[in-house]
């Protein structure tokens with residue numbers, strides 16, 4: 001009997017080991033939602049005050065129409081009924097004036113940043129909505145704070161929250177657009193970018209349009225495309241996103257090209 005129990009324990013241990021090899025290591029969330037928000041605010045201060053030369057913001061007071069366009073996309077996503085922390089997170093959005101970077105990111109606690117390089121590169125509104133949805137999913141599904149816990153360790157992050165590790169906070173802020181998310185997190189963010197747009201009139205597979213455009217233009221992991229340097233290869237992602245749209249029965253097909261071009265003309 002004892003041998004049987006030992007064997008059972010050994011088998012269970014093995015299965016845990018193999019499962020954790022296949023997927024992410026079992027994750028114990030030690031951070032609360034208010035920790036996410038607090039850490040996000042600290043990163044925002046580093047981005048917008050200490051590192052403002054690296055992250056020059058497009059002034060929201062003098063670029064009202066451009067910001068309104070983006071707020072409109074953000075609000076439609078927030079009203080999808082699929083954003084868990086819709087009311088808890090601020091979902092503040094800022095444009096970074098950097099035409100050379102094809103990227104967007106979102107800090108823990110839902111502070112969204114979109115580069116002018118990405119805005120100018122894309123050709124339709126559903127593509128941008130798909131990418132913004134993808135980034136918002138990283139915050140709402142709490143991928144970003146989990147990745148930071150994996151990369152920096154929970155003790156370090158708690159020290160930052162207490163104001164005791166400014167050096168690491170600065171390091172996080174300086175490299176946040178390069179923060180590695182796991183493959184599972186990327187797939188889930190792609191999936192949610194579809195779910196967020198599903199109740200709207202947008203083509204819910206907008207993020208796939210962005211990936212396809214990058215593939216068509218020859219952007220690969222070997223070339224300097226920061227979105228792909230922080231995200232896994234686009235292989236299968238286009239197909240998965242389009243399949244998700246079918247599986248979820250999303251009927252919207254709007255790409256709003258003319259509206260999007262008018263918006264691009266607002267970006268200096």
Ligand SMILES: [Zn+2]
Nearest residue numbers: 181186189231
């Ligand atoms: Zn991502």
